[in-house]
Amino acid sequence: MAGFDDSLVREYFEMNGFFVRQSRKYAVQSRRKRADEEGDLLVINPSPQRGAEAPFQLFSSDLPKIGAAVVAVKAWHTTKAITPTMIKKGDLLEFVRKEAVEAAKEAFADLTPTEGQPLAKILVLPGIPATEPQRSESITLLRESGVDHVLTFRTILENLVQAVESNQSYAKSDTLQLLRLLRVYDMVKAAQLELFGGANSPK
Numbered sequence: 001m002a003g004f005d006d007s008l009v010r011e012y013f014e015m016n017g018f019f020v021r022q023s024r025k026y027a028v029q030s031r032r033k034r035a036d037e038e039g040d041l042l043v044i045n046p047s048p049q050r051g052a053e054a055p056f057q058l059f060s061s062d063l064p065k066i067g068a069a070v071v072a073v074k075a076w077h078t079t080k081a082i083t084p085t086m087i088k089k090g091d092l093l094e095f096v097r098k099e100a101v102e103a104a105k106e107a108f109a110d111l112t113p114t115e116g117q118p119l120a121k122i123l124v125l126p127g128i129p130a131t132e133p134q135r136s137e138s139i140t141l142l143r144e145s146g147v148d149h150v151l152t153f154r155t156i157l158e159n160l161v162q163a164v165e166s167n168q169s170y171a172k173s174d175t176l177q178l179l180r181l182l183r184v185y186d187m188v189k190a191a192q193l194e195l196f197g198g199a200n201s202p203k
Contacts, residue, residue: 004175005075005153006040009124011175012156013071015163016063018043041071043122054120056139057128058151060159066149069120075153081127084134087141120148127152161188 010020021042045067054065076082123142128150129135142150160176166183170176182188 005073007175008153008156008160009071009073010041011173012160013041013043013063015160016060017047018045018063040073042069043071044068054149056143056149058122058149059155066120066122067118069122069149071122071124071151073124074126075124076126077153079126081129082125082138083129084137084141087138087145121146122149122151123147124151124153124156127154 006022010022013020022040043066045064047064048067049064052065054062058066074082128138161179161183164170164176164180164183166180168180170180
């Protein structure tokens, strides 16, 4: 399933104008990941907004403010939001280790158009708590650990479902084709798209 989730995130960044490099095609299970295996995707925006600061929780309208980033995908779909306890275990945060960040910068050496462009660390996850104090505690823990931004699957799905066109065949993308078919056969209604978070409310 990790391959599908990575593909979903990749399609999202590509549809929003980013170049995407997948760090590896294999899954690491029986050993600790090397530094260069921590990030799932490396993304770069060829035309970022200069001088614009993106918020901690990203929505699609914030993506132009991102220049380059290493992205870790944590598809724990058995829960709608991570908790402070889950964050404290540390399993989410290996990709922000100094060695992992340096490995990502090396991978970007031939791609980054602007020398010295900062490399953001983005964590893709089911969600963060909507209620206090768990929400504030989760954000504080993630920030202190070195995470620059979080992006939820809810935001990603909302953007992709709205972007696909029913009268287009996405034969080269199983992910987009599936989302298109959900629209063609009225599995996703207009009202449901609004519920996905069109108002950019925290999820």
